[in-house]
Structure formats: structure tokens, C-alpha cells
Amino acid sequence: MSELERYYRILELEPGATIEEVNQAYKDLVFVWHPDRIPQDNVRLQQKAQEKIKAINEARDKLRSLKVKHQSPTYSQPYSPPYAQSYSPPYSPPPPQPKQPAQTNYQTAQKNPDLSGQDFSRANLSNKDLSGRNLSFANLSGANLSDTFMHKVNLRGANLSEANLFRANLLLADMREANLRSANLIGADLSGADLRGADLTGARIRSGDRLLVKLIGANLAGAIMPDGAIHS
Structure with a gap:
């Protein structure tokens, strides 16, 4: 072999x-x-x-x-940037595109794990590996975090309202005081997560009477549950 x-x-x-x-x-x-x-x-x-x-x-x-x-492309001519390959010589660079801070911030996260307070609103972070990152007080409202690996991520005080966390792995995540209002948590694994004081008002966690979120060992003390009740 x-x-x-x-x-x-x-x-x-x-x-x-x-x-x-x-x-x-x-x-x-x-x-x-x-x-x-x-x-x-x-x-x-x-x-x-x-x-x-x-x-x-x-x-x-x-x-x-x-x-x-x-x-990676190979060139028989002198090197030109990869993005020029679809143009006939002479090369004219494409017009500058507006910056997308959320995507840029994720790329730099590979070198800098501290993303506290960053703006990822409406960003597509599906299938990304954010494990161990510090995203405390970050704005992730409306972000696509489906199938994202966030083991031991710090989301304390983060805004995750209306975020899609379908099948996200949030094992042992710090989510104290996080805003999860109207978030989609179907299929998410929140085992061992710290959700003290988190706001889950309107969050999707069930299909009928069936709970579809893993909450084994999660700390929900003081959390506002989807129906508005405060967990004791």
C-alpha cells in the first residue's frame, strides 16, 4: 500500500x-x-x-x-499571478472589489486566534474550523455556522442572533451571556458548554416534542430558554 x-x-x-x-x-x-x-x-x-x-x-x-x-497552475512563460490566467496578454487587473472584513478576518485567524469583538455578521463560515478561537463579544448575527467545528471556542457575550448553527460542534464552548435569539440549533452539539445567562429566546432546538440538540453536561443556569422561561 x-x-x-x-x-x-x-x-x-x-x-x-x-x-x-x-x-x-x-x-x-x-x-x-x-x-x-x-x-x-x-x-x-x-x-x-x-x-x-x-x-x-x-x-x-x-x-x-x-x-x-x-x-496550482504551471506556466511555460514568465510567472504571472494565478488570477491573470483567464486574461489574454497584455494582462489588465480586474477592478478592485469591496473588502469583505468577515472573510478576511477568518483567514487571519489562522495566525491570530484572538477574534474578540470582530464583525462576522452574515458571514459564511460553514464547515470552518474555529476550535479554540476567542470570539468573545464578536458579532455573528445571521452568520452561517452550519457544520462548523467550534470545540472549546470562546463565545462569551457574542451576538449569534438568527445564526445558523445546524450540526455545529460546540463541545465545551464558553457561551456565557451569548445572544442566541432565533438561532437555528437543530443538530448542534452543546455537550459540556457553559450557557449561563445565555438568551435562547425563539431558538430552534426541537421538532415537535423531540429535542434535537445535544445538551449533555451543559450548564444552563440562568439561561433564557426558547419559550422565554429562565432555567433554574
């Missing part, structure tokens, strides 16, 4: 899977094997989880770098 085939097998993918499939497989497996989900007193499983996470990270990084390399 080649190294490439081994990486695909680690991520439980078929050879030739797309970058989107690689990213999704990575998030699914990290969610399953994250050491924080394993009892601390189970040394054998903790060690196995650490080894799994290490292999998953390596496979994801290798496959992503390989696909980016293969997608």
Missing part, C-alpha cells in the same frame, strides 16, 4: 476524494476520537485516541497539501 492510499484509508475515504470530502472526513473523525470525549481514567483509550488524532491530522495535512500542489 502506498503512502497516499494509507492517508485515504486513515480518513476512511476512497482514493481521489475531493478536498471538501477530506475536510469533512477529518472533522467527523476528530469529533469521534477527540481525547476530551474519552474518560480521563481510561488510559488505554486515551492513548489510542491520541494516536488516532495524530494519524488523522497527518493524513489531512498531507492530502490537503498534495491537492493544493496539484491545483
Whole structure:
């Protein structure tokens, strides 16, 4: 078995899977094997989880770098910027586009994990990895955070009103005093999250009588529930 085939097998993918499939497989497996989900007193499983996470990270990084390399254009002429390839010479740059601070801010988050107070209103952050980021008091109103990985994220005091958190992973997130009014929380995992004082008025958490949000071990003391009642 080649190294490439081994990486695909680690991520439980078929050879030739797309970058989107690689990213999704990575998030699914990290969610399953994250050491924080394993009892601390189970040394054998903790060690196995650490080894799994290490292999998953390596496979994801290798496959992503390989696909980016293969997608990079090659030039027989002197180098010109990649975005010029759709133009016939002489090259004329496209007109400047208005800045989109939310997207730019997310890109810089790879180097700077402190995004407190940033404006991500209406931003498309679906499938992003925001785990461990400091988004306290950030404006995420109306943002698309579906399938976003936000393990141990700091969302204290953040504005998440009308945000789409469908299937978002908010395991152990700090969401004290967060504004979650009318947010879509269907399928979200809030296990172990700190929701003290959060406002969930009108948030979607049920389908009929069925609760569709994971709240195992979540702290809801003083939180305003979707029906307006204050959790004791």
C-alpha cells in the first residue's frame, strides 16, 4: 500500500476524494476520537485516541497539501499571478472589489486566534474550523455556522442572533451571556458548554416534542430558554 492510499484509508475515504470530502472526513473523525470525549481514567483509550488524532491530522495535512500542489497552475512563460490566467496578454487587473472584513478576518485567524469583538455578521463560515478561537463579544448575527467545528471556542457575550448553527460542534464552548435569539440549533452539539445567562429566546432546538440538540453536561443556569422561561 502506498503512502497516499494509507492517508485515504486513515480518513476512511476512497482514493481521489475531493478536498471538501477530506475536510469533512477529518472533522467527523476528530469529533469521534477527540481525547476530551474519552474518560480521563481510561488510559488505554486515551492513548489510542491520541494516536488516532495524530494519524488523522497527518493524513489531512498531507492530502490537503498534495491537492493544493496539484491545483496550482504551471506556466511555460514568465510567472504571472494565478488570477491573470483567464486574461489574454497584455494582462489588465480586474477592478478592485469591496473588502469583505468577515472573510478576511477568518483567514487571519489562522495566525491570530484572538477574534474578540470582530464583525462576522452574515458571514459564511460553514464547515470552518474555529476550535479554540476567542470570539468573545464578536458579532455573528445571521452568520452561517452550519457544520462548523467550534470545540472549546470562546463565545462569551457574542451576538449569534438568527445564526445558523445546524450540526455545529460546540463541545465545551464558553457561551456565557451569548445572544442566541432565533438561532437555528437543530443538530448542534452543546455537550459540556457553559450557557449561563445565555438568551435562547425563539431558538430552534426541537421538532415537535423531540429535542434535537445535544445538551449533555451543559450548564444552563440562568439561561433564557426558547419559550422565554429562565432555567433554574
